Amino acid sequence: MSRLVLATRNAHKVGELRAILGEHLPGVEVVGVDAFDADPERAVGDVVESGVTFAENALLKARAVAAGTGLPAVADDSGICVDVLGGAPGIFSARWCGRHGDDAENMRLLLAQLADVPAQHRGARFACAAALVLPDGSEHVELGELRGVLAAAPSGGGGFGYDPVLVPDAERGPGGRGRSCAELSAGEKNAISHRGRAFRALAPVVVQALG
Template sequence: MSGKILVASRNAKKLGELRRVLAAAGIDGLEVIGLDEVPEFPETPETGATFEANAIVKAVDGAAATGLPCVADDSGLEVDALNGMPGVLSARWSGRHGDDDANTALLLGQLADVPDERRGAAFVSACALAIPGQDTVVVRGEWRGRIVREPRGDNGFGYDPVFEPEGEQRTSAELSPQEKDAASHRGRALAQLVPALAELARG
Protein backbone atom coordinates (compact mmCIF):
# COMPACT_ATOMS: atom_id res chain seq x y z
CA MET A 1 0.00 0.00 0.00
CA SER A 2 1.35 3.39 -0.93
CA GLY A 3 0.66 6.10 1.60
CA LYS A 4 1.48 9.71 2.19
CA ILE A 5 3.36 11.08 5.17
CA LEU A 6 3.25 14.77 6.01
CA VAL A 7 6.32 16.66 7.18
CA ALA A 8 5.17 19.67 9.23
CA SER A 9 7.49 22.05 7.42
CA ARG A 10 7.76 24.24 4.34
CA ASN A 11 11.54 23.82 4.34
CA ALA A 12 12.53 21.90 1.20
CA LYS A 13 15.80 20.83 2.87
CA LYS A 14 13.90 19.11 5.71
CA LEU A 15 11.63 17.30 3.23
CA GLY A 16 14.66 16.20 1.24
CA GLU A 17 16.34 14.92 4.39
CA LEU A 18 13.41 12.62 5.28
CA ARG A 19 13.22 11.37 1.67
CA ARG A 20 16.95 10.49 1.79
CA VAL A 21 16.57 8.74 5.19
CA LEU A 22 13.68 6.62 3.82
CA ALA A 23 15.64 5.77 0.67
CA ALA A 24 18.75 4.85 2.66
CA ALA A 25 16.66 2.56 4.87
CA GLY A 26 15.14 0.89 1.80
CA ILE A 27 11.62 2.08 2.65
CA ASP A 28 9.45 2.70 -0.37
CA GLY A 29 5.71 3.20 -0.55
CA LEU A 30 5.70 6.39 1.53
CA GLU A 31 5.27 9.67 -0.33
CA VAL A 32 6.74 12.57 1.65
CA ILE A 33 4.75 15.81 1.34
CA GLY A 34 5.11 19.19 3.05
CA LEU A 35 2.70 21.80 4.41
CA ASP A 36 2.57 23.55 1.03
CA GLU A 37 0.87 20.46 -0.43
CA VAL A 38 -2.07 20.24 2.02
CA PRO A 39 -4.89 22.70 2.75
CA GLU A 40 -3.85 25.35 5.28
CA PHE A 41 -4.82 24.77 8.89
CA PRO A 42 -4.25 26.80 12.06
CA GLU A 43 -0.83 26.03 13.49
CA THR A 44 -0.30 26.25 17.26
CA PRO A 45 2.49 28.72 18.14
CA GLU A 46 5.77 27.08 19.15
CA THR A 47 5.90 28.19 22.77
CA GLY A 48 7.08 24.94 24.37
CA ALA A 49 10.00 25.03 26.80
CA THR A 50 11.61 22.00 25.12
CA PHE A 51 12.28 20.83 21.57
CA GLU A 52 10.19 17.73 22.33
CA ALA A 53 7.12 19.77 23.37
CA ASN A 54 7.25 21.88 20.19
CA ALA A 55 7.76 18.85 17.91
CA ILE A 56 4.80 16.99 19.45
CA VAL A 57 2.46 19.99 19.04
CA LYS A 58 3.42 20.38 15.36
CA ALA A 59 3.07 16.67 14.60
CA VAL A 60 -0.28 16.29 16.41
CA ASP A 61 -1.67 19.43 14.70
CA GLY A 62 -0.64 18.15 11.27
CA ALA A 63 -2.07 14.66 11.81
CA ALA A 64 -5.35 16.01 13.24
CA ALA A 65 -5.84 18.51 10.40
CA THR A 66 -5.04 16.16 7.51
CA GLY A 67 -5.69 12.63 8.80
CA LEU A 68 -2.18 11.73 7.58
CA PRO A 69 0.73 10.44 9.65
CA CYS A 70 2.83 13.51 10.39
CA VAL A 71 6.52 13.96 11.24
CA ALA A 72 7.62 17.22 12.84
CA ASP A 73 10.98 18.36 14.08
CA ASP A 74 12.06 21.13 16.38
CA SER A 75 15.74 21.75 16.49
CA GLY A 76 18.31 24.26 17.58
CA LEU A 77 21.71 24.90 19.03
CA GLU A 78 22.64 24.48 22.70
CA VAL A 79 25.87 26.30 23.64
CA ASP A 80 27.63 25.17 26.82
CA ALA A 81 29.00 28.61 27.73
CA LEU A 82 25.47 30.09 27.40
CA ASN A 83 23.91 27.46 29.72
CA GLY A 84 22.27 25.65 26.80
CA MET A 85 20.93 28.75 25.07
CA PRO A 86 19.78 29.70 22.45
CA GLY A 87 18.03 26.29 22.58
CA VAL A 88 14.34 26.53 21.60
CA LEU A 89 14.92 30.23 20.80
CA SER A 90 17.58 29.41 18.16
CA ALA A 91 15.55 30.60 15.14
CA ARG A 92 14.70 33.93 16.76
CA TRP A 93 17.77 34.54 18.93
CA SER A 94 18.38 38.02 17.47
CA GLY A 95 14.69 38.94 17.85
CA ARG A 96 13.67 38.32 14.22
CA HIS A 97 12.54 34.81 13.34
CA GLY A 98 14.72 33.08 10.76
CA ASP A 99 17.33 35.83 10.30
CA ASP A 100 20.29 33.43 10.14
CA ASP A 101 22.97 36.10 9.68
CA ALA A 102 21.76 38.23 12.59
CA ASN A 103 21.34 35.19 14.85
CA THR A 104 24.85 33.95 14.03
CA ALA A 105 26.41 37.40 14.47
CA LEU A 106 24.76 37.81 17.89
CA LEU A 107 25.95 34.35 19.00
CA LEU A 108 29.55 35.04 17.90
CA GLY A 109 29.44 38.38 19.72
CA GLN A 110 28.25 36.72 22.92
CA LEU A 111 31.10 34.18 22.69
CA ALA A 112 33.80 36.65 21.65
CA ASP A 113 35.68 36.38 24.98
CA VAL A 114 35.12 32.64 25.47
CA PRO A 115 38.36 30.64 24.98
CA ASP A 116 38.47 27.84 22.41
CA GLU A 117 38.38 25.04 24.99
CA ARG A 118 35.06 26.32 26.40
CA ARG A 119 33.21 26.75 23.09
CA GLY A 120 31.48 23.36 23.18
CA ALA A 121 27.97 23.10 21.74
CA ALA A 122 25.45 20.63 20.39
CA PHE A 123 22.85 20.75 17.67
CA VAL A 124 19.73 19.06 19.05
CA SER A 125 16.72 17.77 17.13
CA ALA A 126 13.52 16.32 18.55
CA CYS A 127 11.42 14.51 15.94
CA ALA A 128 7.84 13.51 16.65
CA LEU A 129 5.72 11.07 14.63
CA ALA A 130 1.97 11.42 15.10
CA ILE A 131 -0.26 8.77 13.56
CA PRO A 132 -4.02 9.37 13.84
CA GLY A 133 -5.46 7.04 16.50
CA GLN A 134 -2.06 6.03 17.91
CA ASP A 135 0.33 7.34 20.56
CA THR A 136 2.77 9.97 19.34
CA VAL A 137 6.41 8.87 19.29
CA VAL A 138 9.16 11.42 20.01
CA VAL A 139 12.92 10.86 19.66
CA ARG A 140 15.97 13.07 20.17
CA GLY A 141 19.23 13.33 18.27
CA GLU A 142 22.33 15.28 19.36
CA TRP A 143 25.39 16.31 17.37
CA ARG A 144 28.28 17.57 19.52
CA GLY A 145 30.92 20.01 18.38
CA ARG A 146 32.17 23.52 19.03
CA ILE A 147 31.52 27.07 17.88
CA VAL A 148 34.25 28.51 15.64
CA ARG A 149 35.11 32.22 15.55
CA GLU A 150 34.25 32.99 11.90
CA PRO A 151 31.53 31.54 9.62
CA ARG A 152 32.83 29.10 6.99
CA GLY A 153 31.04 27.26 4.18
CA ASP A 154 27.95 27.73 2.01
CA ASN A 155 26.03 24.48 2.56
CA GLY A 156 23.35 24.17 5.17
CA PHE A 157 21.49 26.92 6.96
CA GLY A 158 21.08 28.46 10.40
CA TYR A 159 24.18 28.10 12.57
CA ASP A 160 25.86 25.52 10.28
CA PRO A 161 28.69 27.89 9.20
CA VAL A 162 29.91 28.36 12.81
CA PHE A 163 29.45 24.78 14.08
CA GLU A 164 32.43 22.42 13.78
CA PRO A 165 31.37 18.83 14.61
CA GLU A 166 33.60 16.68 16.85
CA GLY A 167 36.37 15.00 14.89
CA GLU A 168 36.06 17.47 11.99
CA GLN A 169 38.19 20.35 10.76
CA ARG A 170 35.27 21.55 8.64
CA THR A 171 32.10 23.28 9.75
CA SER A 172 28.68 21.74 9.19
CA ALA A 173 28.25 24.19 6.27
CA GLU A 174 31.37 22.73 4.60
CA LEU A 175 30.05 19.14 4.63
CA SER A 176 28.16 17.61 1.70
CA PRO A 177 24.43 16.92 2.26
CA GLN A 178 25.20 13.18 2.41
CA GLU A 179 27.94 13.65 5.02
CA LYS A 180 25.63 15.86 7.04
CA ASP A 181 22.72 13.37 6.88
CA ALA A 182 24.94 10.60 8.19
CA ALA A 183 26.07 12.56 11.24
CA SER A 184 23.60 15.35 11.94
CA HIS A 185 21.22 15.73 14.87
CA ARG A 186 18.18 15.50 12.58
CA GLY A 187 19.64 12.50 10.74
CA ARG A 188 20.23 10.75 14.09
CA ALA A 189 16.70 11.51 15.30
CA LEU A 190 15.04 10.47 12.02
CA ALA A 191 17.04 7.21 12.00
CA GLN A 192 15.35 6.29 15.29
CA LEU A 193 11.94 6.67 13.59
CA VAL A 194 12.85 4.24 10.78
CA PRO A 195 11.23 1.14 12.42
CA ALA A 196 7.91 3.01 12.88
CA LEU A 197 8.11 4.44 9.34
CA ALA A 198 8.84 0.98 7.90
CA GLU A 199 5.73 -0.34 9.64
CA LEU A 200 3.67 2.51 8.17
CA ALA A 201 4.99 1.74 4.69
CA ARG A 202 3.91 -1.90 5.11
CA GLY A 203 0.45 -0.53 6.04
Protein backbone atom coordinates (compact mmCIF):
# COMPACT_ATOMS: atom_id res chain seq x y z
CA MET A 1 0.00 0.00 0.00
CA SER A 2 1.28 3.47 -0.89
CA ARG A 3 1.74 5.90 1.99
CA LEU A 4 1.01 9.60 2.06
CA VAL A 5 2.09 11.70 5.02
CA LEU A 6 0.08 14.67 6.25
CA ALA A 7 2.31 17.34 7.74
CA THR A 8 0.35 17.72 10.97
CA ARG A 9 -0.10 16.25 14.44
CA ASN A 10 -3.53 17.84 14.79
CA ALA A 11 -5.89 14.88 15.15
CA HIS A 12 -8.89 16.95 14.02
CA LYS A 13 -7.08 17.96 10.85
CA VAL A 14 -5.81 14.43 10.13
CA GLY A 15 -9.36 13.11 10.38
CA GLU A 16 -10.74 15.86 8.18
CA LEU A 17 -8.08 15.41 5.50
CA ARG A 18 -8.48 11.65 5.49
CA ALA A 19 -12.19 12.13 4.87
CA ILE A 20 -11.56 14.60 2.06
CA LEU A 21 -8.79 12.64 0.36
CA GLY A 22 -9.92 9.11 1.12
CA GLU A 23 -12.52 8.83 -1.66
CA HIS A 24 -9.94 9.98 -4.21
CA LEU A 25 -7.05 7.79 -3.00
CA PRO A 26 -8.18 4.16 -2.71
CA GLY A 27 -5.34 1.94 -1.61
CA VAL A 28 -3.34 4.80 -0.12
CA GLU A 29 -2.63 4.90 3.62
CA VAL A 30 -2.91 8.49 4.87
CA VAL A 31 -1.03 9.14 8.12
CA GLY A 32 0.05 12.11 10.21
CA VAL A 33 3.66 12.81 11.14
CA ASP A 34 3.06 11.36 14.61
CA ALA A 35 3.20 7.92 12.94
CA PHE A 36 6.97 8.43 12.76
CA ASP A 37 7.62 9.85 16.23
CA ALA A 38 9.06 6.54 17.47
CA ASP A 39 11.44 6.27 14.49
CA PRO A 40 14.41 8.62 15.09
CA GLU A 41 15.56 8.28 11.48
CA ARG A 42 12.23 9.47 10.09
CA ALA A 43 10.81 11.60 12.91
CA VAL A 44 9.86 15.14 11.90
CA GLY A 45 10.29 18.09 14.22
CA ASP A 46 8.30 21.29 14.31
CA VAL A 47 8.74 23.53 11.29
CA VAL A 48 9.14 27.28 11.65
CA GLU A 49 6.39 28.83 9.53
CA SER A 50 8.46 31.75 8.29
CA GLY A 51 6.61 32.26 5.01
CA VAL A 52 4.56 35.36 4.34
CA THR A 53 1.77 33.55 2.45
CA PHE A 54 -0.29 30.44 3.10
CA ALA A 55 1.35 28.76 0.09
CA GLU A 56 4.88 29.44 1.34
CA ASN A 57 4.11 28.01 4.78
CA ALA A 58 2.39 24.93 3.35
CA LEU A 59 5.44 24.23 1.18
CA LEU A 60 7.83 24.67 4.11
CA LYS A 61 5.95 22.04 6.09
CA ALA A 62 5.55 19.59 3.20
CA ARG A 63 9.23 19.89 2.25
CA ALA A 64 10.34 19.10 5.79
CA VAL A 65 8.10 16.04 6.02
CA ALA A 66 9.06 14.69 2.60
CA ALA A 67 12.74 15.12 3.45
CA GLY A 68 12.38 13.56 6.91
CA THR A 69 10.24 10.56 5.97
CA GLY A 70 11.33 9.93 2.40
CA LEU A 71 7.65 9.73 1.44
CA PRO A 72 5.25 11.97 -0.49
CA ALA A 73 3.96 14.64 1.85
CA VAL A 74 1.04 17.02 1.82
CA ALA A 75 0.57 20.04 4.03
CA ASP A 76 -1.81 22.90 4.33
CA ASP A 77 -1.66 26.32 5.79
CA SER A 78 -4.93 28.04 6.41
CA GLY A 79 -6.59 30.77 8.37
CA ILE A 80 -9.31 33.36 8.52
CA CYS A 81 -9.03 36.63 6.59
CA VAL A 82 -11.32 39.46 7.69
CA ASP A 83 -12.21 42.12 5.15
CA VAL A 84 -12.19 45.15 7.48
CA LEU A 85 -8.86 44.04 8.93
CA GLY A 86 -7.23 44.03 5.51
CA GLY A 87 -7.08 40.24 5.41
CA ALA A 88 -5.81 39.72 8.97
CA PRO A 89 -5.35 37.55 10.96
CA GLY A 90 -4.36 35.62 7.80
CA ILE A 91 -1.19 33.58 8.30
CA PHE A 92 -1.21 34.61 11.98
CA SER A 93 -4.63 33.07 12.63
CA ALA A 94 -3.40 30.25 14.86
CA ARG A 95 -1.48 32.65 17.10
CA TRP A 96 -3.57 35.81 16.87
CA CYS A 97 -3.83 36.09 20.65
CA GLY A 98 -0.08 35.65 21.09
CA ARG A 99 -0.17 31.91 21.89
CA HIS A 100 -0.21 29.23 19.23
CA GLY A 101 -3.30 27.06 19.03
CA ASP A 102 -5.47 28.73 21.69
CA ASP A 103 -8.68 28.61 19.63
CA ALA A 104 -10.96 30.07 22.30
CA GLU A 105 -8.73 33.06 23.01
CA ASN A 106 -8.05 33.67 19.31
CA MET A 107 -11.80 33.88 18.67
CA ARG A 108 -12.43 36.02 21.74
CA LEU A 109 -9.81 38.56 20.66
CA LEU A 110 -11.00 38.66 17.05
CA LEU A 111 -14.63 39.19 18.03
CA ALA A 112 -13.63 41.88 20.52
CA GLN A 113 -11.74 43.72 17.79
CA LEU A 114 -14.87 43.69 15.61
CA ALA A 115 -17.40 44.34 18.38
CA ASP A 116 -18.50 47.69 16.92
CA VAL A 117 -18.46 46.58 13.27
CA PRO A 118 -22.02 46.23 11.88
CA ALA A 119 -23.15 42.98 10.29
CA GLN A 120 -22.93 44.28 6.72
CA HIS A 121 -19.19 44.89 7.14
CA ARG A 122 -18.26 41.62 8.85
CA GLY A 123 -17.32 39.78 5.68
CA ALA A 124 -14.54 37.22 6.01
CA ARG A 125 -13.18 34.13 4.35
CA PHE A 126 -11.36 30.98 5.30
CA ALA A 127 -8.35 30.52 3.01
CA CYS A 128 -6.23 27.41 2.48
CA ALA A 129 -3.13 26.47 0.51
CA ALA A 130 -2.61 22.72 0.05
CA ALA A 131 0.87 21.61 -0.99
CA LEU A 132 2.25 18.32 -2.26
CA VAL A 133 6.01 17.68 -2.13
CA LEU A 134 7.59 14.47 -3.42
CA PRO A 135 10.92 13.04 -2.26
CA ASP A 136 12.41 13.93 -5.65
CA GLY A 137 11.69 17.61 -5.00
CA SER A 138 8.60 17.96 -7.20
CA GLU A 139 6.06 20.42 -5.78
CA HIS A 140 2.48 21.48 -6.43
CA VAL A 141 0.13 23.89 -4.64
CA GLU A 142 -3.64 24.39 -4.87
CA LEU A 143 -5.74 27.11 -3.19
CA GLY A 144 -9.26 27.10 -1.77
CA GLU A 145 -11.49 29.51 0.10
CA LEU A 146 -14.85 29.69 1.85
CA ARG A 147 -16.55 33.07 2.14
CA GLY A 148 -18.96 34.07 4.87
CA VAL A 149 -19.52 36.57 7.66
CA LEU A 150 -18.32 36.70 11.23
CA ALA A 151 -21.01 35.99 13.81
CA ALA A 152 -21.34 38.13 16.93
CA ALA A 153 -20.56 35.13 19.13
CA PRO A 154 -19.30 31.54 18.69
CA SER A 155 -21.86 28.78 18.15
CA GLY A 156 -21.60 25.05 17.61
CA GLY A 157 -19.39 22.36 19.03
CA GLY A 158 -17.99 20.82 15.87
CA GLY A 159 -14.93 21.64 13.79
CA PHE A 160 -11.95 23.49 15.19
CA GLY A 161 -10.12 26.79 14.90
CA TYR A 162 -12.43 29.64 13.95
CA ASP A 163 -15.26 27.37 12.75
CA PRO A 164 -17.69 28.55 15.48
CA VAL A 165 -17.54 32.19 14.35
CA LEU A 166 -17.81 31.97 10.55
CA VAL A 167 -21.26 31.63 8.97
CA PRO A 168 -20.78 30.51 5.34
CA ASP A 169 -22.56 32.47 2.62
CA ALA A 170 -24.48 29.30 1.72
CA GLU A 171 -26.08 29.40 5.17
CA ARG A 172 -27.21 33.00 4.77
CA GLY A 173 -29.14 32.88 1.51
CA PRO A 174 -32.61 31.49 0.72
CA GLY A 175 -33.01 28.19 2.48
CA GLY A 176 -29.99 28.79 4.69
CA ARG A 177 -30.26 28.14 8.41
CA GLY A 178 -27.65 30.64 9.57
CA ARG A 179 -25.38 27.93 10.96
CA SER A 180 -21.70 28.45 11.68
CA CYS A 181 -19.13 26.03 10.26
CA ALA A 182 -19.04 24.40 13.71
CA GLU A 183 -22.75 23.59 13.42
CA LEU A 184 -22.42 21.77 10.10
CA SER A 185 -21.95 18.03 9.88
CA ALA A 186 -18.51 16.84 8.82
CA GLY A 187 -19.86 15.98 5.38
CA GLU A 188 -21.55 19.35 4.94
CA LYS A 189 -18.46 21.21 6.00
CA ASN A 190 -16.05 19.21 3.84
CA ALA A 191 -18.26 19.75 0.78
CA ILE A 192 -17.87 23.55 0.93
CA SER A 193 -14.80 24.22 3.05
CA HIS A 194 -11.64 25.99 1.96
CA ARG A 195 -9.63 22.92 2.92
CA GLY A 196 -11.97 20.60 1.07
CA ARG A 197 -11.76 22.67 -2.09
CA ALA A 198 -7.97 22.94 -1.97
CA PHE A 199 -7.36 19.26 -1.30
CA ARG A 200 -9.93 18.04 -3.84
CA ALA A 201 -8.09 20.14 -6.43
CA LEU A 202 -4.80 18.60 -5.26
CA ALA A 203 -6.08 15.02 -5.21
CA PRO A 204 -5.63 14.29 -8.96
CA VAL A 205 -2.02 15.44 -8.72
CA VAL A 206 -1.47 13.14 -5.73
CA VAL A 207 -3.07 10.24 -7.60
CA GLN A 208 -0.79 10.79 -10.58
CA ALA A 209 2.28 11.09 -8.33
CA LEU A 210 1.51 7.88 -6.45
CA GLY A 211 0.50 5.99 -9.56
